[in-house]
Amino acid sequence: MEGFSITLDALSVDFDGRFQLRDIDWTIRTGEHWLITGTNGSGKSALAATLAGDGTVESGTLSGLPGRIALVSYERQAELIAAERRKDDADILDVISEGTPVSEIIDATPVDGGSDDEPMDRQLAQELVDTLGLRPLMGRAFRKLSTGETRKVMLIRALASRPQLLVLDEPFDGLDHDSLHWLQGYLQTLSETVPMVLVLNRFDECPDFITDVAYTDDGQLTHRVQRSDEAAFAELSHLLHLQTTDLALPPADTAANLPPLDPAEPLVRLTGATIRYPDNTVFEDLDWTIEPSVHWQVTGPNGSGKTCLLSLITGDHPQCYVNDIRVFGFQRGSGESIWQIKQYIGYVSTALQWEYRVGTSLRNVIISGFFDSIGLYSKSSDQQKAIADEWLALLGMADQPNTPFTELSFGEQRLVLIARAMVKHPPLLILDEPCLGLDDINRQLVLALIERICQASETTVLYVNHREQDRIRGIDNHLALTGDQPS
Amino acid sequence: MANYFNTLPLREQLEQLGKCRFMHLDEFEDGVEALRGKKMVVIGCGAQGLNQGLNLRDSGLDVSYALREAAISEQRQSWKNATENGFTVGTYDELLPTADVVLNLTPDKQHTSVVETIMPMMKKDACLSYSHGFNIVEEGMQIRDDITVIMVAPKCPGSEVRAEYVRGFGVPTLIAVHEDNDPNGEGLALAKAYAVGTGGHKAGVLMSSFIAEVKSDLMGEQTILCGMLQTGSLLCFDKMIEEGVDPAYASKLIQYGWETVTEALKYGGVTNMMDRLSNPAKIRAFELSEELKDIMRPLYNKHQDDIMTGRFSETMMADWANDDVELLGWRADTAETPYEQTEAGDMEISEQEYFDNGILMVAMVKAGVELAFETMTAAGIIADSAYYESLHETPLIANTIARKKLYEMNATISDTAEYGCYLYNHACVPLLADFMKGIKSDVIGKGLDLDDTAVDNARLIEVNEAIRSHPVEAIGAELRGYMADMKRIV
Known part of the structure; x- marks a missing residue:
């Protein structure tokens, strides 16, 4: 492999006004094989195509590209098919066009940035035709092939073009089992001589030779993670899983009979709420009503009383007994127990995570959400266990129900605690700074999970955060605590 | 006052010493019902007094704190503990005459003087609860005949009593009824409800005797x-x-x-x-x-x-x-x-x-x-x-x-x-x-x-x-x- 270094420096690229890549900083060095991943529409295909010269550079620089770059992508495939169709349409003669036969398409392989004195490897091309079973199709018109067959043609063209950089956008998509298996093995061998950039939607297809992962989000390259950094790699994998999995939110426990709420009554009503200590007043005279299905975001600087406000609702603040608070139909201080209140609430906070120092399994942590306890002290039903396992599957942790909670990373623990809070489908989910203390990947992970919850359940979400950028789609109401009360 | 234990015949002494039984969870199915709506007044707002009170209130019970007048007027620590946590605080005179259950959570040494002070103020058929039996057994304190006397003793420091409750659990707890003072036969029901109110039933309750x-x-x-x-x-x-x-x-x-x-x-x-x-x-x-x-x-x-x-x-x-x-x-x-x-x-x-x-x-x-x-x-x-x-x-x-x-x-x-x-x-x-x-x-x-x-x-x-x-x-x-x-x- 020749030494090289491809550098994208503050690169912004426009794709016909349809899509922009913004401010990309990226370096690909000798010996590296990259995987580009991200959600649909995040820009991973655009980034791959940029390496092959697609798009219009608006600012920044792209340097160090080798001479021959081969790109296989849906876009290239579609272009080729569209070109064939145009040929047909353009034919003004009164004959039926059969279109270009496959053999010609393969022979006419253009080499991106290549020169005529380094033609394609025809012998290899013919070998690949046999290997991929295209021999019987060589005389057929290219545009009459199936999607999988055209994809194979595209691969042959790319592999036979003596590439110095091979860019493959979802190469495994649409291939039958045998071809897929063959291609994986072939790329593994080829990786010893040819640097590669792969675009894949699914992490579990990531080939062994990949050394680095680039993660795109909203037209930007947001994370670069080395494969050898196992923790970061696992987190990226979780993030992608959560964003792309088809799994639905697991159901509630049908045997649990949570006393029904009066739908006409607000979930929470605070009247003139005040928290006062001898030396300071945290807030006073706050009126706030939370109606069912109306999500709220609460913001405010440190010390403005966000957590105090929540703990009035959850019953964790002792002054809830000297305030006019009505929650879930209970006037506080009228003989109800806090467990009657907590059964309607799912709750996640950093403080809870610090409290949750129990050496129990992930499954038990999630089940403990049915009992609102830290640790599990009650016998759980088979259904509850099954539901907990479904949540673990949603989180991409299906294979570790018995892993001790304390062995997870901080971010993974947070995900499990959110599942614990949601496991009973509570009427009210309270998320107190759920992203606090998390790095960027984990923040996105948590937000992705919360977004799924907001979209897919009857739960009313109360979300506390002081980071403006951590917004969640679907949360439209806003309560701002100023810190210099009264509000 | 004479040592109560020494007044008993040997047969009775042995029977009382031999009392101790690990209670099963299904014995607590009535929850806090026996105490619901009753006015519980705590004497002493140290670690046990405050934390037991927080638990009992969170279990839906009516808890207030009776302090000496000086503790209130000088705003001593016990007064601060109770008021900052949103409890009703009053003098003995204000709170004890209407109390259904009085929780004596003061140090052993103060028991005689505290109990002698509060007993005349307590209403007929009320309940007096201890968390240690020294005053009754060793000092031979005589409690008015109409008053029910029970003991509920969490076997952990006060801070842990609270922390375990908040986690959804409790601490092992010992309960007992002073048989000489159980005029209406409700001592055990009250002690059990109290243990449930502090969360003790989840961690295990021992039924014992004062002695x-x-x-x-x-x-x-x-x-x-x-x-x-x-x-x-x-x-x-x-x-x-x-x-x-x-x-x-x-x-x-x-x-x-x-x-x-x-x-x-x-x-x-x-x-x-x-x-x-x-x-x-x-x-x-x-x-x-x-x-x-x-x-x-x-x-x-x-x-x-x-x-x-x-x-x-x-x-x-x-x-x-x-x-x-x-x-x-x-x-x-x-x-x-x-x-x-x-x-x-x-x-x-x-x-x-x-x-x-x-x-x-x-x-x-x-x-x-x-x-x-x-x-x-x-x-x-x-x-x-x-x-x-x-x-x-x-x-x-x-x-x-x-x-x-x-x-x-x-x-x-x-x-x-x-x-x-x-x-x-x-x-x-x-x-x-x-x-x-x-x-x-x-x-x-x-x-x-x-x-x-x-x-x-x-x-x-x-x-x-x-x-x-x-x-x-x-x-x-x-x-x-x-x-x-x-x-x-x-």
Whole structure:
């Protein structure tokens, strides 16, 4: 492999006004094989195509590209098919066009940035035709092939073009089992001589030779993670899983009979709420009503009383007994127990995570959400266990129900605690700074999970955060605590 | 007032001492119903008073705090504790006449004066609750006939009572009804509801009697719990210094060693604690503990006898009447001991090293636990009680020593426990003087220096058999089993 270094420096690229890549900083060095991943529409295909010269550079620089770059992508495939169709349409003669036969398409392989004195490897091309079973199709018109067959043609063209950089956008998509298996093995061998950039939607297809992962989000390259950094790699994998999995939110426990709420009554009503200590007043005279299905975001600087406000609702603040608070139909201080209140609430906070120092399994942590306890002290039903396992599957942790909670990373623990809070489908989910203390990947992970919850359940979400950028789609109401009360 | 226990015939004494039963969860299905809507007034707003009140209120019960007028007008700590937590606070006059249940959570020493003050104010058929039976059993306090007298005693410090409740659990709790004062037969229902209100039913409730609680509690705390650990600390430290061990290391080995070795005790009894030693070390520890038990048995018997006859409480109450001169003097002496004066070093000591270099400490714990258990059961206290008041609580005191050493440990525990602890220590140190002459650093401070850990099979079997067949191990396995059924996850 020749030494090289491809550098994208503050690169912004426009794709016909349809899509922009913004401010990309990226370096690909000798010996590296990259995987580009991200959600649909995040820009991973655009980034791959940029390496092959697609798009219009608006600012920044792209340097160090080798001479021959081969790109296989849906876009290239579609272009080729569209070109064939145009040929047909353009034919003004009164004959039926059969279109270009496959053999010609393969022979006419253009080499991106290549020169005529380094033609394609025809012998290899013919070998690949046999290997991929295209021999019987060589005389057929290219545009009459199936999607999988055209994809194979595209691969042959790319592999036979003596590439110095091979860019493959979802190469495994649409291939039958045998071809897929063959291609994986072939790329593994080829990786010893040819640097590669792969675009894949699914992490579990990531080939062994990949050394680095680039993660795109909203037209930007947001994370670069080395494969050898196992923790970061696992987190990226979780993030992608959560964003792309088809799994639905697991159901509630049908045997649990949570006393029904009066739908006409607000979930929470605070009247003139005040928290006062001898030396300071945290807030006073706050009126706030939370109606069912109306999500709220609460913001405010440190010390403005966000957590105090929540703990009035959850019953964790002792002054809830000297305030006019009505929650879930209970006037506080009228003989109800806090467990009657907590059964309607799912709750996640950093403080809870610090409290949750129990050496129990992930499954038990999630089940403990049915009992609102830290640790599990009650016998759980088979259904509850099954539901907990479904949540673990949603989180991409299906294979570790018995892993001790304390062995997870901080971010993974947070995900499990959110599942614990949601496991009973509570009427009210309270998320107190759920992203606090998390790095960027984990923040996105948590937000992705919360977004799924907001979209897919009857739960009313109360979300506390002081980071403006951590917004969640679907949360439209806003309560701002100023810190210099009264509000 | 006369010692209540001594007024009973022997048959009755034995029956009361033998009361102790682990209650099953299904006995608490009525929850807090027996207390619902009743006005509960707490006297004393220290750690137990405040935290029990927080739990009871969160369980849906009506809780307020009665404080002395001076505590309110001077806004003392007890007033701050109660008001900052949003409780109604009032004087005795304001709150007691309407109280259905009065929770006396003041220190033992104040019980007589508190109860004498509040009793005339309490309404007819009300309930008076204690968390320790000393006032009734040892001081013979007579409670008005119409008043129901119960005891609810969480077996943990107040802060833990609250922390476990918030987690959705509780702490093991002992309840009892004073049978002479149960005019309407509702004492047990009230005590159970109270235990549910503090969360205790989830962690296990022992149904006992005032007498069994007092006589076993006093015995446990002054011998194995506080006394043995104090004496052991002082003797082991002095020996290590004499043997040339680095004082900072010696101090650390003792301060954290008790906690480490008794942690093993908590999980798997004496057997597990001994199993943490190598085979030669285990045999040495066993032999030392047998020797210790022979030497100390008369002392344990004397403590139990003095507790049973009321001689202990008489002596202590005389000191109360004398402004605690003895207690405070002995407390000051503790601060002056070489161990207490030496800061623990910052060297690393691994968990296993505490066992390997603390063979004598393990032997002392084993001897103390077994002797206290044997003495209590021989005196008619049932095995369940004896287990809780000896083995079960030893790790709690060891934890206090790890955090605060001896002086603060003594200041933290009840005055009653502290007074008894000093009596034990004053007798035990000279008693072990000869024994300690034969001790070298191989069993305390440095560990056995062996090239080969081989032991004789027959001897090992014999020692293991002796350890495992002690009666404290059988009851311990059973009671720890109940706890495990409750799925306590720490």
